[in-house]
Amino acid sequence: MNRRRFLHTIALSGVAATAARVPLLGAGKPLASPHSTLLAGGGNPLRFPPEWKGEPLVAAQTKQNVWSDAKTDLWTIGGSWPGPTIRAKRGDTFNARLVNMLAEPTIIHWHGMIVPHEMDGHPMQVVGTEGTYDYSFPILNRAGTYWYHPHPHHRTAIQAYRGMAGLFIVEDDAEKELGLPDGEHDIPLALQDRRITASRQFTYEVVTDDDHLQGFLGDTVFVNGTPDPYLEVAKGLYRFRILNGANARIFYLSFTDGRPFHIIASDGGLLDKPYSVTLLSISPGERFEILVDFSGDKIGTSVMLRSENTGAGAGYPPPQGAELPIIRFDVVKEASKPFTIPQTLVPYERYREQDAVRERDFVLSIRHEGSVGNLEVGHFINDKEFEMERIDETVPMDQLEIWSFRNSSLAPHPMHVHGVQFQVLDRAGNANLVPRDRGWKDTVLVLPYQMVRVLVRFNRYPGIYLVHCHNLEHEDHGMMLNFEVKENSTGVDVGPNRPQKLDLN
Incomplete structure (x- = not known):
């Protein structure tokens, strides 16, 4: 039978129930949560990907200590998971070479970047094993949090799932003038989920109806490639650059104590002003930057950033909208440098x-x-x-x-x-x-x-x-x-x- 002419409503395998649990959340009051359960997590210090220094971006299979007690098989760009963080200034020219050492074709897409079509990483541009692709384009984008990932047709999902993705941060003068948190107070948080075997390997088999219909959902959340992470913070203001690098999972972000935070940037950079929310949904591919204030927290206390429950039931893997711990923040010291939340950010012209x-x-x-x-x-x-x-x-x-x-x-x-x-x-x-x-x-x-x-x-x-x-x-x-x-x-x-x-x- 021709699949194109055989149309069903997708009310099976829990999909209809799941669909009711995917609200759009930009503000609101978090649902109740068992603090003790979530705050018990946080067993590994948050890792940070290396900074890119201009070396070739080699796509290859590697083994790394995602956990301290095992080597995990990964596919990486630049030898790390996530890949090295690229930093560039608006107006500069970006030059890089992709070297493909995988056993299959690949290409890099610069997600969110305004680039010539031959630089965009279209799947028609894939290079085979031991092939190379040279990128050169001016940085036209505003300051913001962008990213890169593979884009071969039919293989994007598995290559990204195996570890091939990284951040691309653009800076400009307008952003710098705002005095936003920087240095140790400017933190990238790349969120991904994976299904884990007993031997600490990532498993990827799209076989169930739900895998096909909903996408491949993991059972474990990683932040910057770190399982069960925590970050020690000072009593002050922090800027978190959040990327949803998952294949399919939508995260519904809130703090376990219900504290407000401020959205200051979206995919394409800074907003016109900060927006205070208590809940933020972020879907695959999206980025948001938020300001979180720990100045009112006592030293020795902790709070968890979680993906809160939007009404999901139990299941394996945890279904879309299930509650998941993201990262625990431990307040350990006084702030050495004060930052304040600006009243306004960077204006932009509105389309009509x-x-x-x-x-x-x-x-x-x-x-x-x-x-x-x-x-x-x-x-x-x-x-x-x-x-x-x-x-x-x-x-x-x-x-x-x-x-x-x-x-x-x-x-x-x-x-x-x-x-x-x-x-x-x-x-x-x-x-x-x-x-x-x-x-x-x-x-x-x-x-x-x-x-x-x-x-x-x-x-x-x-x-x-x-x-x-x-x-x-x-x-x-x-x-x-x-x-x-x-x-x-x-x-x-x-x-x-x-x-x-x-x-x-």
């Missing part, structure tokens, strides 16, 4: 709906055939699975458009657009955006049966780019399209009132 010249629809769907426990699953955008050579949309350069992501499935889809930073226009028809939807974005979570509209304009580079779900199992199984940005396109007459170019400042 009335300036958009057209709207494109992207309908997200999941289809399956077969019986429970033996499903064949397909993931679609506009009723199409990804084909490498097919151009699905032609987008005129420098044209402001509305892209509408319509989720017709029971699974959430974090939608990522390459080559651009966009702005959320509305969610389910509501233009009163929660803090997590504000600012510049490159990834937006679209909940089941919801529509999210974004304002997007490609004003830098022509070429072929991708739009796809950043649930990596969904992406690898087809929920991805090519679009081509073309200069002087006659596809749409933008007329004399075309929007002006916007510098991402």
